Amino acid sequence: MKPSITHAYGHIAEDINIPGFRKGKVPPPIIDQRVGKSAVLEHAVNEGLDGFYRAAVDEHKLRPLGRPEADIVEWPSDKDFSGDLKLSIEVDVRPEIDLPAYTGLKLVVDTAEVTDEDVTEELDKLRSRFGTLITVDRPAKTGDFVQIDLVASIGDVEVDNATGISYEVGTGDLIDGIDEALDSLSATETTTFNSTLMGGDHEGETAEITVTVLAVKERELPPSTTTSRRSPANSTPSQSSPKTSRRRRCAPRSSARAPRPANSSSSSLLASVEVPIPTAIIEDEVRRHLEGENRLEDDVHRAEVTESSEKTFRQQILLDTIAEAEKVQVSQDELTQYLIQGAAQYGMDPSEFVQALSGNGQIPSMVAEVARNKALAIALGKAEVVDGNGAVVDLAEFTAIAGDEPEATDGTTSVDVDIDSVTVDPAAEAAAADSDDEDEAAEVPAKPKKKAAAKK
Numbered sequence: 001m002k003p004s005i006t007h008a009y010g011h012i013a014e015d016i017n018i019p020g021f022r023k024g025k026v027p028p029p030i031i032d033q034r035v036g037k038s039a040v041l042e043h044a045v046n047e048g049l050d051g052f053y054r055a056a057v058d059e060h061k062l063r064p065l066g067r068p069e070a071d072i073v074e075w076p077s078d079k080d081f082s083g084d085l086k087l088s089i090e091v092d093v094r095p096e097i098d099l100p101a102y103t104g105l106k107l108v109v110d111t112a113e114v115t116d117e118d119v120t121e122e123l124d125k126l127r128s129r130f131g132t133l134i135t136v137d138r139p140a141k142t143g144d145f146v147q148i149d150l151v152a153s154i155g156d157v158e159v160d161n162a163t164g165i166s167y168e169v170g171t172g173d174l175i176d177g178i179d180e181a182l183d184s185l186s187a188t189e190t191t192t193f194n195s196t197l198m199g200g201d202h203e204g205e206t207a208e209i210t211v212t213v214l215a216v217k218e219r220e221l222p223p224s225t226t227t228s229r230r231s232p233a234n235s236t237p238s239q240s241s242p243k244t245s246r247r248r249r250c251a252p253r254s255s256a257r258a259p260r261p262a263n264s265s266s267s268s269l270l271a272s273v274e275v276p277i278p279t280a281i282i283e284d285e286v287r288r289h290l291e292g293e294n295r296l297e298d299d300v301h302r303a304e305v306t307e308s309s310e311k312t313f314r315q316q317i318l319l320d321t322i323a324e325a326e327k328v329q330v331s332q333d334e335l336t337q338y339l340i341q342g343a344a345q346y347g348m349d350p351s352e353f354v355q356a357l358s359g360n361g362q363i364p365s366m367v368a369e370v371a372r373n374k375a376l377a378i379a380l381g382k383a384e385v386v387d388g389n390g391a392v393v394d395l396a397e398f399t400a401i402a403g404d405e406p407e408a409t410d411g412t413t414s415v416d417v418d419i420d421s422v423t424v425d426p427a428a429e430a431a432a433a434d435s436d437d438e439d440e441a442a443e444v445p446a447k448p449k450k451k452a453a454a455k456k
Contacts, residue, residue: 001076001085004048008040011047038078045072045085053089063094063320066281092278097321100272105383107268109393133217139184140216142170145347146182147214150175152197152207159202164214167347174347175209185213204294266315266376275314285309316372323375330370338370 012035013026021030031040049070057064068091076083133145140146145168152160167174169182181193190212197207286305290296322328343353357363385393 001044001048001081004044004051005040005081007047008044012040012043036078037081041076041078041081045075049087052085052087056089062091065092065094065278066284067091092281094317094320095276097273097275097317099318099321099325100269102269102322102379103382105268105379107383107385109385109387132220134220135215135217137187138216139186140169140182140213141184142179143219144169145217145219146185147217148182149212149214151210152202153210154202154205154207159207160197160200165347166349171347173345177209178211181209181211182213185211187213187215189213198292204291266318266379269318269379270311270314273318275317277310277313277317281313282306282309285313319372319375320368322379323371326375326378328371328374328378330367330374334370334374335367338366338373342366 009028009031010024012031014024016026016031016034017023018026018030018034021027028040053068053070056062068089071088071090072085073088074084074086076085136144145166148165148167150160150162150165151158165174167178167182170179172179175195175198177193177195181191185191190210192208192210194206195209197203197205286302286309287296289305289309290298290302293301295301339354339357340350343350346353348356354363357366387393
């Protein structure tokens with residue numbers, strides 16, 4: 001307890017005003033007189049409890065699921081801090097399962113023809129990867145990227161704000177009503193609209209949102225007729241054109257669409273193994289979901305969310321177990337690419353996206369997601385996938401090979417993610433279906449008071 005008590009004195013010294021002493025320079029004896037050793041001890045326990053829990057989890061190599069419950073069994077003396085702090089912490093842990101055999105698993109997917117729409121969609125995706133954003137002097141429209149400032153107010157009180165957000169108009173993944181508000185707005189223009197806050201201290205409350213457009217940008221795509229610079233010198237235009245190449249690339253993807261082999265693989269594996277999920281974890285996730293939608297009394301929707309949550313948890317535990325069995329490693333480059341893709345989905349700058357995740361302690365959860373994706377790819381790579389005609393579907397582009405995972409690399413990348421600083425067991429990260437809760441799941445929520453505590 002000594003480091004926690006020392007920290008408690010320092011923290012309290014920063015918070016109190018004592019005549020004759022500068023902030024942060026109040027000596028412990030004065031704090032004992034003014035605040036009391038009992039308050040110092042309580043502060044030390046509150047601040048140290050999470051660290052003690054994590055140390056115990058690491059020591060016993062546990063894989064916790066959900067939020068733990070803590071009970072203070074014995075306190076040190078509040079006279080001289082002698083004696084021990086004894087804790088009793090209860091938490092659900094990941095169940096041990098016997099992996100089903102996935103080598104040689106046969107999956108049948110529907111046969112699908114490559115349509116012109118498939119080719120056009122694939123070609124547009126390729127073009128968008130090489131597109132550039134050009135600032136334009138006109139009102140925003142669907143598909144444009146805008147740089148905006150947001151201020152949320154309830155009554156006359158500002159409750160939240162964000163500046164310099166990059167957002168693709170029409171995606172609808174920022175806040176309800178934002179697309180309608182941005183429609184026809186030009187740079188420097190401001191408007192307001194009402195929306196329900198989706199997070200923070202005022203989650204679920206209606207606020208007035210003020211949005212100011214800083215810039216409007218449109219994506220300029222390269223011409224679709226451009227041929228590959230790597231085309232053989234003796235190839236004909238029809239052989240080397242991007243459209244012909246895209247049609248060939250669409251073929252295996254088309255065959256793998258309905259249902260997708262990845263979903264079929266995980267569903268087949270789940271059907272062959274029993275993965276018990278603690279009831280409390282499902283109930284917490286369902287309640288959190290329904291509260292966010294303000295639909296706690298909707299029994300039909302509750303049943304749907306319960307079924308979906310159970311399947312998601314079971315799938316995560318299965319993939320975590322496969323990742324552990326296959327000794328999956330996540331490299332710096334793999335994590336970086338995953339985060340860049342996530343940033344693009346939210347219309348954010350990759351560096352800002354990483355900073356937001358890091359500030360919320362969610363980087364380990366992202367590492368776990370990459371590991372799960374690789375585990376699923378490994379299982380799929382060992383399965384036999386055929387279409388409705390019995391023809392083997394080539395999935396080399398989508399699968400990984402066990403034992404071929406790249407080593408984690410030192411250093412940083414353009415998004416400043418240093419994976420070597422992340423301590424995480426990917427197999428232990430099946431904490432929540434929603435990433436917003438994954439970090440919370442590892443923290444001890446108890447804030448004990450110095451009195452006889454009943455066992456929770």
